Amino acid sequence: MSDVQPTITVDARGVACPGPLTSLIKAYRKAKNGDIIEVLATDAGFKADVEAWVKRTGNELLSITEEGGVIRALIKVTAR
């Protein structure tokens, strides 16, 4: 997935409150179908959160990786 270029990056590292998922939804509000949102987070709960969110909203989770304590999720916007 390293060849996929994000169109929107959300840096939510160090955000416990209001939380990285909220930052993602904020970006999603302004996004259009076809956008690729990249989220960087350190909150350990983010993985499960983003999986539940894409499932509920019908967007596409392209990849989710973790390196050096930073979780990187790539989401393709398909449900706007």
Added chain:
Amino acid sequence: MPKRVLILGGGDGGTILANRLVKKLPASQVEVEVIDKSDVHWYQPGFLFIATGEAEKEDISRRRPGLFRKGIKFTKGEVMKIDLDDRTVDLADGTKKKYDYLVIATGSTLNPDEIPGFEQGVDHFWNYEAAMKLREKLFSIKEGKVIVGIGGLLYKCPVAPLEIAFLAEELFRKRGVRDKIEMKYVSPIDRAYAPHLLNRVIEEEMEKRGIEVVTFFSVDSVDPERKVVNSLEGDSLDYDLLILTPPQQGVKAVRDSGIGDDEGWIPVDKHFLNIEGYDDAFAIGDATALPTPKTGVIAHFQAATLAHNLAVEISGQGTKEIFDGQSFCVIETGMGKASAQVSSYFYDVPPGLIPNWVLHAMKLAMNKMYWRCILTGMI
């Protein structure tokens, strides 16, 4: 020649910074001027208690000039434009202000237009007028559907919508109408509140109090005529009273000066708080683009760090400190109890405390300590 520190905004961050700075440095070394467009200072957490009828205007507001220590110059004026390269600030009356060091502490402004229908269809308590309007409704509603929750996603005081849900529920009980009112709490994520441990406490309490949590409900628009709120996920809910967080953004002067991001939040160094690319201009409090919650506690701790660092820089003595993202929030859960949460950059699984009366007593004490001890820079 004393160094000239110009502070834009005399709210929590600006006032605490000014008062701390003149405590640390003599007039021969520093000249501090604070500019604010209003000469009334509001204790904003008090808006919650205005809405519930537990506080009045005089409890939560003071004349601003009386809140500054001797030696601080307060100017009432509206900032229109900030030029970081020319080191000048333009005021609405045409005055130009120069500085050696600039601190932007202009907070945030409401942006209801982000959610269509918000202005006409939604109640909130993010300023005095709105809180008074909400009070009237909380005291007059006899039956129906009350929806509380997150509207705008980035707003001052992340826990405030939880607090109004609990306090409104308690008020309906006291008024004897609780059994005729259905209460829901809408949240854009899969639970009521993001930090997991506190969320456990919150959801347990909501269940006990009969407040249904509606998850994955990101408010998209409101139809004030039909009294329906619609979500981005495609769901709709009817309401009789809708209490949501208003969308917020950086203030116009910052947006017009091209300093902030697309919503006017100012990017600063997360530890030293200088505006990216500048070493003589800083931003603190709600105005920054930092991922920390927008709270008075954060503004307070940032002001303390910056006052120390400016004093070190100006006097050439001592060592600078870093801001570590430290935050502490007390959450009113009603029935004479409150919970609390602490977090920092280095600690992103904040614990949530079981609601108890000690924390509630702390929050009440804070309503008084705020004027005497916090704004003055004592603690």
